[in-house]
Amino acid sequence: MPLRRFLDHLYDAAGYLAAFFVFAIFAVMIGQTAMREVGLPTGGTDDLVAWFTAASAFLAMAHTLKHGDFVRVTLVLQQLSPRRRRALELVSLAVGSVFVGYLAYWSASFVHESWSLGEMAGGLLVIPIWIPQMSFVVGATLLFVALIDEFVLVARGNLPTYTAAVDARHRAGDFSEDL
Amino acid sequence: MNLVEIAGLLLFVMLLLLSCGVWIAMTLAIVGWVGLAFFSSTPPGPNLFTAFWGSNASWTLAALPMFIWMGEILFRTRLSEEMFDGLSPWLNKLPGRLMHVNILGCGIFGSVSGSSAATCATISKVALPELVKRGYDEKTALGSLATAGTLGILIPPSITMVVYAVAADASIIRIFLAGFIPGLILMALFSGYIVVWALVNPEKTPPADAPLSFLQKIRASGNLIPCALLIAFIVWVLIAGLATATECAAYGVLGSLAIAWWSGSLTWENFLGSLMGATRVSCMIMFILAGASFLSLAMAFTGIPRALAEWVASLALSPYMLIAALAGFYIVLGMALDGISMIVLTSAIVLPMIQQAGFDLIWFGVFIVLLVEIAEVTPPVGFNLFVLQNMTGHDSNYIARAAIPFFFMLVIAIAIITVFPRTVTWLPDLVMNK
Numbered sequence: 035m036p037l038r039r040f041l042d043h044l045y046d047a048a049g050y051l052a053a054f055f056v057f058a059i060f061a062v063m064i065g066q067t068a069m070r071e072v073g074l075p076t077g078g079t080d081d082l083v084a085w086f087t088a089a090s091a092f093l094a095m096a097h098t099l100k101h102g103d104f105v106r107v108t109l110v111l112q113q114l115s116p117r118r119r120r121a122l123e124l125v126s127l128a129v130g131s132v133f134v135g136y137l138a139y140w141s142a143s144f145v146h147e148s149w150s151l152g153e154m155a156g157g158l159l160v161i162p163i164w165i166p167q168m169s170f171v172v173g174a175t176l177l178f179v180a181l182i183d184e185f186v187l188v189a190r191g192n193l194p195t196y197t198a199a200v201d202a203r204h205r206a207g208d209f210s211e212d213l
Numbered sequence: 214m215n216l217v218e219i220a221g222l223l224l225f226v227m228l229l230l231l232s233c234g235v236w237i238a239m240t241l242a243i244v245g246w247v248g249l250a251f252f253s254s255t256p257p258g259p260n261l262f263t264a265f266w267g268s269n270a271s272w273t274l275a276a277l278p279m280f281i282w283m284g285e286i287l288f289r290t291r292l293s294e295e296m297f298d299g300l301s302p303w304l305n306k307l308p309g310r311l312m313h314v315n316i317l318g319c320g321i322f323g324s325v326s327g328s329s330a331a332t333c334a335t336i337s338k339v340a341l342p343e344l345v346k347r348g349y350d351e352k353t354a355l356g357s358l359a360t361a362g363t364l365g366i367l368i369p370p371s372i373t374m375v376v377y378a379v380a381a382d383a384s385i386i387r388i389f390l391a392g393f394i395p396g397l398i399l400m401a402l403f404s405g406y407i408v409v410w411a412l413v414n415p416e417k418t419p420p421a422d423a424p425l426s427f428l429q430k431i432r433a434s435g436n437l438i439p440c441a442l443l444i445a446f447i448v449w450v451l452i453a454g455l456a457t458a459t460e461c462a463a464y465g466v467l468g469s470l471a472i473a474w475w476s477g478s479l480t481w482e483n484f485l486g487s488l489m490g491a492t493r494v495s496c497m498i499m500f501i502l503a504g505a506s507f508l509s510l511a512m513a514f515t516g517i518p519r520a521l522a523e524w525v526a527s528l529a530l531s532p533y534m535l536i537a538a539l540a541g542f543y544i545v546l547g548m549a550l551d552g553i554s555m556i557v558l559t560s561a562i563v564l565p566m567i568q569q570a571g572f573d574l575i576w577f578g579v580f581i582v583l584l585v586e587i588a589e590v591t592p593p594v595g596f597n598l599f600v601l602q603n604m605t606g607h608d609s610n611y612i613a614r615a616a617i618p619f620f621f622m623l624v625i626a627i628a629i630i631t632v633f634p635r636t637v638t639w640l641p642d643l644v645m646n647k
Contacts, residue, residue, distance in 0.1 A: 049489065049492065049493075050489075052492050052496065053485075053488045053489050053491075053492040056278045056282065056488060056491060056492050056495070057488060059275050059278060059279065059463070060279060060282070060463050060466050060467075063275070063279070063456075063459075063460045063462075063463035064463050064464070064467060066460065067455055067456045067460055067463075067464075071455065080272045081272075083272050083275045084270045084271055084272045084274075084275070085270055086275070087269060087270065087271060087272070087274050087275045087277075087278070087499075088266065088269040088270035088271075090278060090492060090495065090496070091269045091495065091496050091499035091500065091503075092269065094492050094493060094496035095496060095500060097493065097496075098492075098493045098496045098497055098500075099236075101493055103493045103494065103496070103497045104236045104237075104238065104497055104500065105236065105237050105238075105497060105501065105551055105553070105554060106231075106234050106235065106236045106237060107231045107232060107234060107237070107549060107550070107594075108234060109232070109549060109593060109594065110232045110233070110234065111234045122233055122234060123234065125233055126230075126233045126234040126235040126236075129230065129233070129235050129239070129243070130235055130236060130239050133239050133242065133243050133246075134239070136246075136258075136261075137242070137261060137265070140258040140259070140261055140262050141262055141265070141266075143258075144258075144259060144262040166270065167266060170262075170265065170266055170269075204599075204603050205603075
C-alpha cells in the first residue's frame, strides 16, 4: 500500500528533522559558550536556539503521536469493552482532528499574513519571521494528517497505531520515554 | 452566567474531554478556546497562534530537550551497574545493608537525571535482581525503589522543575538549587525508615557479603568516578560562569556523551535512539506546555483565576490550612494524572492564589514537586508503579502497597518544608547572594 508507506515515511522524516534540530540546539549552545570565552560576538544565537526549540517540538508532533508518546487519560478507555472502546477512540480522534485542523488553519493564515506583510523578526537576527514560523505550519498540518489517518485506521477496525506502539514498548521493558 | 458558573462549565468540558481520552495538550487548548470564544470578546484564533508559538519558541525551554537527552544517553550506559558495585561495599555495617543502595543510587542518579521513571528504571534494573538474589525482602525493596526513584525530579536537574519554572515564570537555577536540601532530607527519611524497619524485622535482612578490605572498597568505589565526574563537571561549568543554567544542560549532554564513549556504549544505534527518544519526549511536553499557555491566556481574559484567588483570600484560611487543602487536592489529582499535566493544568488557577496568599513561588515549586513524587507512586496512575510492574510482573497495586511506608516519608518531608521553609530557600539565597 504505497499511500501507507508514503505517510509513515513522511511522519518519520519530519521526526528525524526535529531530532536534527535538537542536536542543533546542543551544537549552538556549546558553540555559543566557546565563542563567548574567546571574545567573539554571539548576538543572535539566542534567537536561533529559540527557533530550533520550536522547530524540534512542532516537526516531531505527528511522529510522536504515532509513537504513542502524547499523554492522555486512559482510565475510562481501559474499562470499556473493545467495541465501546473503539467508539470512544473515534470520538477523541474526531475531536482531536477538528482542533488540530483549526490550529493548522490559524498557523497557516497567520504566517501567510506575516509573509505578505514582509514582517521581520524582532531580535538580533533580522530575517523574515515566516521562515522560522514555517515549522509550526508544517508540524501542525502533519499532525492533522496523522490524526485523520488514525481516524480512518480505527474506523476500518484496526487498533490505533499509538496504542500498539506503547504496548510493544512496555512489553519489551522500555520505559525510557515515560516520565 | 456568572464567573462561578463559567468556571464550573469549563471544568466540566475539561473532565469530559479528558475522560474520553482526548490528548491532554489538545484538551487544555480546546477548553481555552471555549473560554475565549464564548466568554470573552477576544478572537481565539490569533491568540492560539501567539500562545503556541510564544511558548515553544523560547530560549529557556531549550534546556528541556537537553536534560531529557542527557537522561536518555545515561539510560543506555553501564552507569547503574557501576553505581551498585561502587556503593554496596560501604553499606554492610548499616542496619538494612544493601537496601540502602536503592536510596543512595537513586539520589546520585537523580543528580544527573531529570526524570523519575528513568531514575527508577535505571537503578531497579540492577539493584532489584541483585537484592532478590541475596535474599533481601522483595516487598521493601520494591517500595523503596518505587519511591526513591522519584528523587530524580527533586534533586536537580529536573524536567518537572523546568516545566514548573516555565509555567510560573520563575528562575530555573533558583528552583534547582531549592530542591537540593529537601532531596537530602528525603533521602535521610527513606534511609531512616529502612534502618528502623531492619531493626524491627532482623530476620528479613540476609547476612552481609564477605567483607572487603579498605583498599578493595576504595577500588570498588572507582566505579562511581564517571558519575561523580559528570556531576562535578556540570557544577564547575556553572560556577566558573562558562555557561548559564540553560546552557549547562548542553554541557550535561556533552558529559554524558563522554561517559557513554568512555564505557564503549556510544554506538551509532544508541546515539540515534537516545536523540529520537529525547525529541519525542520533549515534543510531548512542549505540546502540553503550549496548550497550557493558551489556556492560561484564555483564563486571564475571562477573569476566573483572579476571582478564584480573591475568593480563597476571602476565606481567610491560615497558610497551613491552605497548604493542607492544596496538598490533599494534588494527592487526589495525582491518582489520575501524571506530574507534568498536574502542574500545567493547575498553574493558571493555583499560582495566582498562592501569590495572593503570600507564598514564595520557588518554595511552592518544591512543594508541588514533592506532591508530583507522591503522584508517581499512587494508583491507579503512577508511573513508577508501571515501571516496576513491567520489570517484576507484580501487580501495580501490590507495589503501591509496598510503597506505603515510603509514601508517608514523602508526606513528612512536605510537613518539614512547610514548617521550616528555610530548608528550601536557604541554599538558593546563599548561592544567588540575596
